[in-house]
Amino acid sequence: MKFTIIRRLTALVCSVSLLGLLCACAGANDSASRNGAGKGGFADRTLSVFMGRGPAADVIKASLPEFESETGLRVDLQIFSNEQLSTKLTVQLDADSSSPDVFMLRPLEELKLFHKNGWLLPLDDYVRRDADYEFGDFSPSAIDSTTDNGQLLSIPLSTEQQILYYRKDLLQKAGIPVPRTLDELEEAAAKLHDPQNGVYGFVARGQKNALVTQLSSFIFSEGGDFQTGGRASLNSPDTVKGMTRYVNLLKRYGPPGVMNMGWPQAMGIFAQGKAAFYTDASAIYSSAADPDKSAVADKVGYALFPAGQAGAKPFNITAWGMAINAASAKKEAAWTFLRWATSKDLVMRSQQKGNPGARSSVWNDPQGVSGFPKEYIAVVNESIRSGVGHDRPQVISVGDARDVVGDIVIKGLLGEDVQESADKANIEFQLIMDRDNQK
Template sequence: MIRIRKRARRLLTAIAGLTLLAAMTAGCRGDDGRTERPGADGLGESLLGRSITVYMGNSPAAEAIRTLLPEFEAKTGLKVDLTSFTNEQLSQKLSVQFAAGSANPDVFMLRPLEELRSFGVGGSLEPLNRFVSGDAEYDFADFSQAAVESVTLDGTIAAMPLSTEQQILFYRKDLLEEAGLPVPRTLDELEAAAGRLHDPAGGGVYGFVARGQRNALVTQLSSFLYSEGGDFQQGGKATINTPEALEGINRYVTLLRRYGPPGVFNMGWQQAAGLFSQGKAAFYTDASAIYAIAIGSEQSSIKDKVGFALFPAGRAGAKPYSITAWGLAMNAASDRKEAAWQFIRWATGKDIVMKSQQMGNPGARRSVWSDPRGVAGFPESYIAVVTESMRIGVGHDRPQVVNVGAARDLIGDIVVQGLLEEDIRAAADKANRDFQALIDKERSP
C-alpha cells in the first residue's frame, strides 16, 4: 500500500467524505499559506510567480501537453519547468530522485502498469483522492473505469489517466471478402479463419501475426487469458497454470505456431506491425494506439483494406485489456502540491484531453470519445471498437507485481516453450511456482 506521510494521512482522514478541501466552493489556502480563490475554471489565482518541475516521457501525450502549455502558464501565472526523457531514462531518473528523497519533480509521467506499484511501495506517490473528491467540474467519474483501475493502487488513486490503449484485432477486409468469411467474433472463429487464409507459399500471406518475444508478448497474451476466464494472479496467488490460463496460452501458441511467420521469436510490436502493414498477414492483434502504423503509410498497398474488430470472445466472453498507458502522478515529497495538482487537473481535464485527442493522443475520458470533435480523424469502425473495449475491458495487461520485468520473463517463457513444441503444461507449472515465489518475496516484510 502507498506509504503516506503522517501529515498527509491526518489530512486524508480529516477530509474523508467532504468536498475538495472546500476549495472548489469557498476558496483555499495556497502552498505558501495565502488564500487563493479559484476562478470559474477551477484554476487558482494566486499561482503567479510560482513554479513547478515536471518530468515527462517521449510520447504523443507529452507532446500535446508541451504544445498547449503556454495557455496554462498564461492563464495561471504558474511557471512549468518541463523536461522530457526517453522511457527508460525517465524511469531511471525518477528512481534516483525518489531514492534521494528529492522534492523534484513535483509532477511526473509514469507507465502505471510498469512503475505504479514500485514507486508506490517506495512511498513516492502522493494519493490524489482528496484532490478529485467533490470536484464536480473536473468530473473524475468521466474517466473510463478500466483506465482508473490501472492507476489505482490498493484502493488509492495514485495517478491520473493521461493516455489509453486497448487490445484490438486488425484484419484484412479484402481477404475475408474474397474467402466469404465473416469478421471473427470468437477465438474459435479467429483460429478457423487464420487457417483458411494462411497461404505463405502461394499468396505470401500468413494467417496470423502477433508478438513472439518472450517479455514483449505477455501484454498481448493477457487478453487471451482473460477471455478464457484466466488471469496472471488472483491477489497473492499465482494462477498462470489454471485450466483457464492454459486455454488462453494454448490458443496464442497455436495461432503463432501454425499460422504465424518464421522468426516470430524475434518479433516485438514493431516487427509484427511492420509485417502486417506490408500486407503479409491476414490477422494481427495488438494495441489500438498503434493503428496508424499497422495500416501503413499513404503509399501502403493495404491502406484502405484494414478493418478493426473487438478482441474475439473466448469461453468467458470478449475481455480485452483496456489500460492507462501513461499517467500523471505527484511526488509525495513535493512542497508545492496545490500548484502541482492544478497542473495535473489542467492536463487531464476535459478541454485539454479533447485537444490532445484531436492531436492523435487517445485519452481516457468517455465524454471526449462520445463527442464528434474528439473522434474526428479516427476511422469510424476504429472508434466503435475502442469505445466498446473501454466499456468491457480489463484494467491491467501484465502481472501486478513490483518486479514486472522478471514476472513477464517467467510467463513469456511458457509461450516460447510452446512455440518450440515443448510441454506447455510443464512449462506453466514451473513458471507458476517461480512466479509464486516472486509474489511471496515481495509480500514478505
C-alpha cells in the first residue's frame, strides 16, 4: 500500500492521547456528514461516483433524486465507457486522489491489482454491522469474485453465468434431446454439423484472449482449474481434458475463421441461424432472443452448461462490482450510497431493465424475472447454485495469463498437441504468478 508523509504523520499524531483532538479532526469530514441536517443524518455534501455505461448506471442515475432527498447527500455521478472508466480510475487512484468516493470495477480483472495498491476499502465491517442490508442474500460465488485474501472489497452489481444456447428446431427435427453432458454435446454437435447447408454443429469464442473465460466452464466441469493450491495447474489431466473438449468442438464442428471470433462474432453466427449450439455468457442472451437482432429468436433454447466428469460447473461471476476508495474522506457517506445502490430495491429495478443482479431473492421474485424468458430463468438460477466464482486465472497480471492460456487452445486448433502445449504454458503461467507475488 502506498503511504504518503501526511498519512504517516496523522497516524503518529493519533497514537498520542494528549493530541486526541487532532485525531478527531482527521475524521471531521465523515462526522460532519453523519451529524448533518439531511433526513438520513448527512449534511448537504457531495459524493463523487464513477460508473460504466449500462442498465445499472441508468437506473441509479434515474433514482438519485429520491436518494438525495432521503440522505441530504448530493451525488456527482459520472458515467464512462468501459475503457474510459478503467483509464480514469487508474489515473485517479494512482495519484492517491480522494475522488471518486465510490466506483464500479471489473473484479476479476482489476480487484487484485487495486487491492495490492491499497486503493480499495475493505467492506467486511460495514456488511457485518448492518443486518438490514441482508448481505447473505448475495450468491456465494458472486461474492467469491469480489473477495481477495479473505477480505470483501466490492459488492456485486451485475453477474454472468455460462450457459448453453441451442436451436430448438434443429434438435426437434433430428430427434436429439438437449445435451446434459459434454459427451452428449459432442455427439449432438457431430450429428447436426452440416456445413454444406450452412449449419455448423458448434460455435464459441476462438480469439486467444477472449476465449479463456468461456473455456473455464469446460475446465471446471472436468475437475480442473487454472491454478490449484497457489500453483499453476494448466497441465493437470483434468484441466487438459477440459481444454481438449473445447478444442475438439471448435476444430471439428466450428465455422471457418473461428480463431478471429470474440463474443460478438460468435453470437452473430448463432443469431444468423448458422450454428446448432453456442456456449457463452447468460448476460448477452438478448442478442439471440431479440427478433431485431436474431433470425432465430423464436427458436432459441437455453440449458444448463453440460456436465463433465466433475458435474456441471459453469462460472457464476460478478462481472461488475462497486467499491469504495480507500482514500475517500467520506467513507460513511460512501457506504450509505453503496448500500442503497446494491439494495434489494435497486437491484430489482436494475434487473427489470436487463441487468442481471446477484441477489437470490430478486431472482426468485416474479417481478425480478418478469423480463426474462421462463426457460432462461431456471437455467440462471441453477447456474447460480452450482457456479464457480471465477472465469479466468486469479492473478494480478490477468491479461498476460489469459494470453498464455488462450495460446494452448490456438495451438490445439492449429493441430498441435494440447498436452505438450499445456506443459510449456504451465511454466510460463507459474512465472507470471511468481512475478506477481514479488510486486
